[in-house]
Amino acid sequence: MLNIKSKRTKISAEKVNNSDQFEVYKKISEIGKSLITEPEVEKILISAMDTMIELSSAERGIIILFDNEGKILFETARYLDKQDLKNPEFEISRSIIEKVRKDGHEVFLRNALDESLFNKSHSIARLKILSVICLPLKHKDKIFGVVYLDNRSVLGVFKEKNFQFVKEFSDFISLAAHIAFEKNKLKVKIDSLESELRSKYSFDLIIGHHPKMVEILKLVSQISNTEATILIQGESGTGKELIARAIHFNSHRKEKAFIPINCGAIPENLLESELFGYVRGAFTGATIDKTGWFERANGGTIFLDEVSEMSPALQVKLLRILQSGEYNPVGSCTIHFTDVRIIAATNNNLKELISNHKFRDDLYYRLNIIDMNLPPLRERKSDIPILIQHFLRNFSNQYHKGDLRLSKRTEDLLLDYDYPGNVRELENIVLHAIALVDGEVIEPKHLPGHFISENKIKSSNLELKKFRNAKQRMVEDFEKDYIINCLKVSKGNISKAAQMAGIQFANFYGKVKKYRIEPFEFRSTNT
Ligand SMILES: Nc1ncnc2c1ncn2[C@@H]1O[C@H](COP(=O)(O)OP(=O)(O)OP(=O)(O)O)[C@@H](O)[C@H]1O
Numbered sequence: 001m002l003n004i005k006s007k008r009t010k011i012s013a014e015k016v017n018n019s020d021q022f023e024v025y026k027k028i029s030e031i032g033k034s035l036i037t038e039p040e041v042e043k044i045l046i047s048a049m050d051t052m053i054e055l056s057s058a059e060r061g062i063i064i065l066f067d068n069e070g071k072i073l074f075e076t077a078r079y080l081d082k083q084d085l086k087n088p089e090f091e092i093s094r095s096i097i098e099k100v101r102k103d104g105h106e107v108f109l110r111n112a113l114d115e116s117l118f119n120k121s122h123s124i125a126r127l128k129i130l131s132v133i134c135l136p137l138k139h140k141d142k143i144f145g146v147v148y149l150d151n152r153s154v155l156g157v158f159k160e161k162n163f164q165f166v167k168e169f170s171d172f173i174s175l176a177a178h179i180a181f182e183k184n185k186l187k188v189k190i191d192s193l194e195s196e197l198r199s200k201y202s203f204d205l206i207i208g209h210h211p212k213m214v215e216i217l218k219l220v221s222q223i224s225n226t227e228a229t230i231l232i233q234g235e236s237g238t239g240k241e242l243i244a245r246a247i248h249f250n251s252h253r254k255e256k257a258f259i260p261i262n263c264g265a266i267p268e269n270l271l272e273s274e275l276f277g278y279v280r281g282a283f284t285g286a287t288i289d290k291t292g293w294f295e296r297a298n299g300g301t302i303f304l305d306e307v308s309e310m311s312p313a314l315q316v317k318l319l320r321i322l323q324s325g326e327y328n329p330v331g332s333c334t335i336h337f338t339d340v341r342i343i344a345a346t347n348n349n350l351k352e353l354i355s356n357h358k359f360r361d362d363l364y365y366r367l368n369i370i371d372m373n374l375p376p377l378r379e380r381k382s383d384i385p386i387l388i389q390h391f392l393r394n395f396s397n398q399y400h401k402g403d404l405r406l407s408k409r410t411e412d413l414l415l416d417y418d419y420p421g422n423v424r425e426l427e428n429i430v431l432h433a434i435a436l437v438d439g440e441v442i443e444p445k446h447l448p449g450h451f452i453s454e455n456k457i458k459s460s461n462l463e464l465k466k467f468r469n470a471k472q473r474m475v476e477d478f479e480k481d482y483i484i485n486c487l488k489v490s491k492g493n494i495s496k497a498a499q500m501a502g503i504q505f506a507n508f509y510g511k512v513k514k515y516r517i518e519p520f521e522f523r524s525t526n527t
């Protein structure tokens with residue numbers, strides 16, 4: 001065993017002594033790259049250590065990082081053959097490491113047993129350590145770790161050249177470890193802020209770690225306790241009502257009512273009397289006075305879902321309440337006053353409706369004091385696994401199903417799906433599976449039929465999908481170029497450009513937005 005080791009060391013030493021600068025630069029650049037891409041400090045330090053051992057003729061190497069009190073925070077200990085060194089505390093010279101940590105000076109020994117400073121060290125004698133290099137890792141003159149390299153089988157193996165290289169390289173490691181450490185600290189801080197945010201504002205029911213969701217939760221925490229009107233936009237099932245509830249229950253209005261009203265589900269004339277109430281005789285069948293939701297929600301919050309479905313006449317009434325808190329019940333001339341916070345939601349493109357004169361722009365600006373856009377689930381797919389776990393836990397508790405898990409194939413199918421119905425659809429899929437499963441494992445056969453067949457078609461038609469995507473991209477490229485050309489000719493005038501293209505204004509405007517084209521940039525374009 002010993003022979004094998006010393007043979008290895010010898011080969012490595014020769015290699016190192018002959019190694020050209022190019023090899024060194026290559027290794028350094030690899031570590032540099034890993035610094036940018038690799039989030040774990042440990043992995044960066046392991047690869048730095050392996051490189052140093054390989055290029056310095058060392059047999060073993062250790063990087064130790066200390067906290068402010070000198071306690072070991074972290075250590076990477078490696079052998080020449082890229083294996084971890086087991087129990088490094090018994091394998092290295094503590095006295096050398098302690099000295100370097102305390103004094104901050106490097107130690108370079110060709111034969112440790114001959115050195116008066118160290119030859120009384122028990123560890124050096126016991127371990128028969130011959131050659132040692134030990135250097136401090138510093139950031140702004142503060143020692144936060146050491147690099148230690150030794151060799152027990154070749155006397156004087158480290159040459160001046162090796163020492164200089166290790167010295168240079170350890171500066172690099174200092175920087176790498178420092179950056180990686182800071183990155184880690186930042187991550188820990190972000191994680192703890194995120195969980196603080198969640199517990200403080202009881203966002204436990206809102207699942208989402210995707211940066212877009214974290215941004216939204218931050219915004220919710222900032223604006224909940226203000227009086228600002230909020231417009232939440234997002235496709236169906238993205239959680240608009242869930243967010244509206246979180247805003248209400250984190251505001252000072254939380255003791256009062258939260259009233260969700262789906263404007264699209266109530267016929268127009270009924271909606272008016274539901275919202276504002278009516279007086280006796282206001283219409284046939286109005287035999288008594290009735291209070292409306294705006295009065296009942298006084299002091300609380302009204303959530304107007306599908307606000308775009310409101311008729312123009314109701315939009316005017318809503319605008320009046322937003323501006324002054326005043327309204328008249330149906331059939332009454334008496335002015336009533338209410339103190340209600342309004343949160344509105346829509347899954348339609350309000351700007352398009354405004355340009356089609358279906359939605360008032362003054363109401364839009366009044367509602368849109370704070371604008372929240374909830375991303376569709378397909379744009380935050382990384383949240384799918386935690387959402388699944390959340391729904392599995394909830395439903396299996398509710399239906400006493402015990403611990404449930406997904407088979408690999410089921411998981412793949414669920415991760416690969418696009419969820420046009422967003423989180424609501426995923427929730428229903430899990431519920432469906434829980435209703436059907438009889439063991440612990442959810443298999444594809446427990447998923448809804450349409451879901452499986454869609455996925456089957458999807459996998460068998462992968463090529464077709466590729467083709468469709470390519471075609472879609474080409475169409476989009478063409479459309480974008482065409483719109484830009486029209487805008488160039490019309491010098492940024494959208495209606496002229498739409499006329500020129502023979503497309504309705506709203507449709508043209510929608511495409512300008514879709515492709516993020518800025519018409520004003522063409523105002524001074526010469527064609
Ligand atoms: N981030 C989330 N975490 C956990 N559950 C969610 C999340 N988003 C949505 N849900 C769940 O999905 C379902 C649909 O959510 P919600 O009703 O809030 O969506 P919506 O955007 O208002 O839909 P619609 O436009 O159809 O009214 C609800 O059961 C809700 O609890």
Ligand SMILES: [Mg+2]
Nearest residue numbers: 237240241305
């Ligand atoms: Mg809703």
